[in-house]
Amino acid sequence: xxxxxxxxxxxxxxxxxxxxxxxxxxxxxxxxxxxxxxxxxxxxxxxxxxxxxxxxxxxxxxxxxxxxxxxxxxxxxxxxxxxxxxxxxxxxxxxxxxxxxxxxxxxxxxxxxxxxxxxxxxxxxxxxxxxxxxxxxxxxxxxxxxxxxxxxxxxxxxxxxxxxxxxxxxxxxxxxxxxxxxxxxxxxxxxxxxxxxxxxxxxxxxxxxxxxxxxxxxxxxxxxxxxxxxxxxxxxxxxxxxxxxxxxxxxxxxxxxxxxxxxxxxxxxxxxxxxxxxxxxxxxxxxxxxxxxxxxxxxxxxxxxxxxxxxxxxxxxxxxxxxxxxxxxxxxxxxxxxxxxxxxxxxxxxxxxxxxxxxxxxxxxxxxxxxxxxxxxxxxxxxxxxxxxxxxxxxxxxxxxxxxxxxxxxxxxxxxxxxxxxxxxxxxxxxxxxxxxxxxxxxxxxxxxxxxxxxxxxxxxxxxxxxxxxxxxxxxxxxxxxxxxxxxxxxxxxxxxxxxxxxxxxxxxxxxxxxxxxxxxxxxxxxxxxxxxxxxxxxxxxxxxxxxxxxxxxxxxxxxxxxxxxxxxxxxxxxxxxxxxxxxxxxxxxxxxxxxxxxxxxxxxxxxxxxxxxxxxxxxxxxxxxxxxxxxxxxxxxxxxxxxxxxxxxxxxxxxxxxxxxxxxxxxxxxxxxxxxxxxxxxxxxxxxxxxxxxxxxxxxxxxxxxxxxxxxxxxxxxxxxxxxxxxxxxxxxxxxxxxxxxxxxxxx
Numbered sequence: 001x002x003x004x005x006x007x008x009x010x011x012x013x014x015x016x017x018x019x020x021x022x023x024x025x026x027x028x029x030x031x032x033x034x035x036x037x038x039x040x041x042x043x044x045x046x047x048x049x050x051x052x053x054x055x056x057x058x059x060x061x062x063x064x065x066x067x068x069x070x071x072x073x074x075x076x077x078x079x080x081x082x083x084x085x086x087x088x089x090x091x092x093x094x095x096x097x098x099x100x101x102x103x104x105x106x107x108x109x110x111x112x113x114x115x116x117x118x119x120x121x122x123x124x125x126x127x128x129x130x131x132x133x134x135x136x137x138x139x140x141x142x143x144x145x146x147x148x149x150x151x152x153x154x155x156x157x158x159x160x161x162x163x164x165x166x167x168x169x170x171x172x173x174x175x176x177x178x179x180x181x182x183x184x185x186x187x188x189x190x191x192x193x194x195x196x197x198x199x200x201x202x203x204x205x206x207x208x209x210x211x212x213x214x215x216x217x218x219x220x221x222x223x224x225x226x227x228x229x230x231x232x233x234x235x236x237x238x239x240x241x242x243x244x245x246x247x248x249x250x251x252x253x254x255x256x257x258x259x260x261x262x263x264x265x266x267x268x269x270x271x272x273x274x275x276x277x278x279x280x281x282x283x284x285x286x287x288x289x290x291x292x293x294x295x296x297x298x299x300x301x302x303x304x305x306x307x308x309x310x311x312x313x314x315x316x317x318x319x320x321x322x323x324x325x326x327x328x329x330x331x332x333x334x335x336x337x338x339x340x341x342x343x344x345x346x347x348x349x350x351x352x353x354x355x356x357x358x359x360x361x362x363x364x365x366x367x368x369x370x371x372x373x374x375x376x377x378x379x380x381x382x383x384x385x386x387x388x389x390x391x392x393x394x395x396x397x398x399x400x401x402x403x404x405x406x407x408x409x410x411x412x413x414x415x416x417x418x419x420x421x422x423x424x425x426x427x428x429x430x431x432x433x434x435x436x437x438x439x440x441x442x443x444x445x446x447x448x449x450x451x452x453x454x455x456x457x458x459x460x461x462x463x464x465x466x467x468x469x470x471x472x473x474x475x476x477x478x479x480x481x482x483x484x485x486x487x488x489x490x491x492x493x494x495x496x497x498x499x500x501x502x503x504x505x506x507x508x509x510x511x512x513x514x515x516x517x518x519x520x521x522x523x524x525x526x527x528x529x530x531x532x533x534x535x536x537x538x539x540x541x542x543x544x545x546x547x548x549x550x551x552x553x554x555x556x557x558x559x560x561x562x563x564x565x566x567x568x569x570x571x572x573x574x575x576x577x578x579x580x581x582x583x584x585x586x587x588x589x590x591x592x593x594x595x596x597x598x599x600x601x602x603x604x605x606x607x608x609x610x611x612x613x614x615x616x617x618x619x620x621x622x623x624x625x626x627x628x629x630x631x632x633x634x635x636x637x638x639x640x641x642x643x644x645x646x647x648x649x650x651x652x653x654x655x656x657x658x659x660x661x662x663x664x665x666x667x668x669x670x671x672x673x674x675x676x677x678x679x680x681x682x683x684x685x686x687x688x689x690x691x692x693x694x695x696x697x698x699x700x701x702x703x704x705x706x707x708x709x710x711x712x713x714x715x716x717x718x719x720x721x722x723x724x725x726x727x728x729x730x731x732x733x734x735x736x737x738x739x740x741x742x743x744x745x746x747x748x749x
Contacts, residue, residue: 003045008316010049014056015323016330018064022743027065030058060327064745067328070115072141072164078692080138080169082108085117087131089284090183092212096531097122101162108134115163118142120531124168129184132174137166143691143748145505146720146739149381149451149546150539152331158746159331183208183282190411193420200427202434205231206399206407209283216532221434224441226370226388229337230399232283238276238292240400241408246272269300279408288338290325294318295342311346315339331746333380337373344372348468366393368468375461378449378486381542387444395433403429448574449486450545456485491548493517497606499632499726501660504543505716505738506535508666508690508697509563512639513544514630517605520544521554523628523639528566536567541574543721551576553604556611557594558625558641560587568592583613583626583641597626607632612654622665623647629656633728638680640664648676659683659732660724661711667698677709683731684712684724691717 018024037054040047085105092099098121105114119137127133142162144153157165187208194200204213209232214222222228249268276296280289295318302309319339322329329335348368370389377384385391403426410422451457463482466475494500494517502513506526514521522544526535544552555577557565565582569592572580582594601610612627625641636658642665643651652675661682664671666689685706689697698715706713714722720739726732739747 005313005316006045006049007052008313008320010052011056012316012320012323014053014058015060015320015327017053017057018060018327019330019744021745024061024064024068024745027061030061033058056324059324063327067158067161068745070163072115072117072139074141076114076139076164077141078138080136082134082136083114083117083139083166084108084132084134084174085114087127087129087133088116090129090187090208090210090212091127093126094120094531096120097124098127100127101160102133102135102166114139116161117164117166118157118160118162119166119168121168121171124171125173127171127173128188133171134174135166135171136169138169139164139166140692141165141748145507145539146742146747147505147539147543148721148738148742149542149544151381151542154747155331155744159326159328161328183284186282190414190423193414193423194427197424197427197431199431199434200424202231203407203423203427203430206237206404206430207282207411209286209289218434221438221441223383224385224387224444224446225391225395225437226385227391227395227437229288230395232286237400237404238280238289239296240404241279242272242276242292242296244405245275273297273300286334288334290322291318291338291342294321311350312343315343315346328746333382336376336380340376341369341373344368344468347465348372363393366396372464372468375457375464375486378451378460379457381451381545383446383448385444386447387440391437391440391444395437398433403433448545450489450491450548452485452489456489459483460486489548493548494605494725495727497632497728499607499630499635499637500735501630501637501724501726501732502543502547503662503686503688503714503716503722503724504539505720506539506563506567506688507717508693508695509535509566510558510641510662510666510688511535511540511567512662513547513549514628514637515547515549516607519553519604520549520551521556521609522552522571523556524558524564524641525555525567525571527563528570534567534570536570537574540567541571544571544575549575551578553578555580555594556597556626556628557582557588557592558627558639559621560584561621561642564641565589565592581611581626583624584621587621612651620644623650627651629654629658630726631656632726635659635726635728635732637724637726637732638662638682642666642668642671644668644670645673645676648673652676652679655679657681659726661685663687663698663702663706665697666695667702668695669699669701672702672705674705674709677706677711682711684714684734686714686716686722688716693717 033054037051040051083105085102088101088103100119102117102119105117106112107114119135142154142157142165187204187210190204190207191201194203201213202218204210211232214231219228222231246268249271253267273296276293280293283289295314298314298317345365345368349365366389374384406422406429407426410426414420414423452460459482463479466472466479466482469475494515496517498517500515504511504513509527510524511526512523514523522540525540528534528536552575555568555572557568557580560582565588569589572592580592580594581597582588583597585594585596588594597611597613599611599613601608603609608631610629612629622642622644623646625643625647627641627643628639630637636656637660638655638658639662644665648664648671658680659682661680661684663685667687687698703713716722719737722737723735724732725735
């Protein structure tokens with residue numbers, strides 16, 4: 001068994017290895033790899049492990065090359081075309097329309113086959129899974145924002161097999177309900193049955209894995225209490241269902257009327273596995289469900305073959321099978337959290353003679369998962385819930401032992417008899433559980449930990465495993481020392497008199513982090529989109545945490561336009577902020593109180609800050625932007641917000657030379673006059689604008705103007721977030737472009 005575990009681990013390493021590559025090697029490298037692998041098989045145990053590793057590497061490389069080749073053609077990027085395709089999965093209704101996956105896609109004019117697309121239809125008609133539609137769609141390559149600490153949207157799309165994105169301009173249904181999927185039909189039927197119950201649609205998440213049935217406030221409650229895993233079809237639910245059906249089948253076969261002459265295991269195991277597979281199909285076979293189903297299948301097979309493999313071997317085999325079927329699956333956080341939770345339970349509970357009784361083992365299981373998953377949550381930038389340990393002790397039995405069986409029984413009764421009462425009872429019980437979770441969430445803080453670097457993270461991982469090992473009483477001191485990088489991470493900050501400037505990639509908007517030796521300032525915070533997506537929460541806050549920021553000395557909002565101020569409230573709610581200043585305090589969102597921008601000057605850690613207020617209150621909103629000048633020795637930075645040429649002329653007497661200039665108004669043609677550029681005389685100009693944005697920023701005339709005056713451009717749409725370091729010298733240092741620094745092969749070039 002040990003040799004088999006070693007071979008499986010080697011195969012897994014080969015399958016995972018390409019995910020570390022910034023670029024994929026050409027397929028030509030596979031020609032010598034396969035013969036080399038076959039030769040190594042005969043060179044002892046080490047050679048066999050290396051052979052299996054190379055085979056896994058070859059398989060993964062072939063998969064990734066094919067996946068990359070199936071992306072949307074560059075020639076169609078940014079073009080509007082007429083396409084036809086079939087709705088896949090369960091469409092998600094948003095605040096502004098519908099978001100869904102489109103498969104079997106082709107162009108209607110040429111018949112060209114297109115990859116699977118993720119579309120958003122603003123204000124569109126309801127769509128259903130399985131329907132065939134014709135859409136007028138503006139297509140783009142699968143590209144996302146690129147910032148330190150934030151969610152890798154491109155990795156998420158790649159793992160889902162999405163080859164392109166699209167914004168629907170108009171559509172027409174080609175074929176309707178005749179092709180609708182059974183999941184969509186079940187959702188419609190159960191939704192109607194649950195309509196009389198307040199918030200009853202939540203139950204669809206448990207029955208069908210329909211995450212869209214939970215509101216944003218529901219997800220906030222679940223996150224605050226560490227119970228998000230309970231409200232989708234998870235591996236836990238699949239395993240519990242399999243065990244329940246297995247036990248019920250065995251009890252039924254022992255009853256006289258249904259006595260089974262053959263070994264009961266030969267019927268109980270397949271029936272339990274079939275029930276688990278049916279329930280897994282309701283979720284669309286998400287990765288955690290795949291893991292649970294595979295482990296159930298392996299356990300059943302081993303029982304039928306009268307073998308007793310170790311739980312670790314079954315876990316490792318399921319892990320390898322999932323990755324072999326989809327080598328991009330490890331790019332999802334759910335993959336690691338699901339598999340690691342089970343692996344930790346095997347490691348932390350196996351062979352513990354001291355754990356007697358159901359409740360002792362149950363409490364120990366919750367402690368193992370709570371502590372063991374802590375480093376993995378940090379790795380994926382997820383917060384920890386202070387109440388998760390205690391809440392799950394109660395919530396998991398309530399939901400898995402009582403509520404889920406009641407919901408499944410109610411669903412079956414409703415399907416076969418049309419009687420919805422049991423289903424509605426389950427929805428009401430779920431509502432009571434949510435009321436309790438909401439009460440706990442009111443005083444349960446979320447704890448955010450910054451990623452401490454790979455060395456610090458590996459130390460913390462080792463520390464958590466020490467505390468869960470049988471020798472934890474002997475290893476508590478070294479384990480505590482290993483956990484210190486997570487509790488007290490060290491982040492490099494500028495020296496005295498130096499300045500670090502990070503312009504974040506927030507699409508069509510602005511957010512800049514200014515850091516000195518002991519102070520932090522945020523200039524603007526990105527937008528809050530009409531779809532509900534908040535860039536302050538999703539991009540700005542993670543980037544600040546990734547730089548070790550625990551509080552802001554100043555939040556400076558240039559003016560109240562959404563692309564500058566929309567994300568500010570989310571940042572203020574999650575980080576202590578000493579002062580908030582804005583050029584238009586009266587127009588800010590409710591709950592965001594700021595003092596007006598007035599001319600003032602101060603020094604932090606040897607760096608000079610100077611505020612230059614914009615035009616008077618009767619002026620246009622853009623010209624009221626609060627302008628910030630920074631000086632570190634002989635180097636300077638100018639952040640002018642959205643001022644136009646009239647605002648530039650107003651400020652000319654107060655402007656000093658600056659090495660780094662943020663292009664006013666994202667490079668609009670109404671800004672960046674010749675007089676302004678010559679007065680500032682920058683070395684670099686940064687355009688903070690979205691890729692292919694509808695405003696055409698930066699305008700070609702403005703780009704040509706800066707180029708004419710020998711100013712080097714930096715585009716956040718191309719480079720992602722960019723960081724400058726000013727150490728008092730004449731020329732600043734462009735430290736990195738994040739898209740290049742963190743590049744992996746699935747990222748757009």
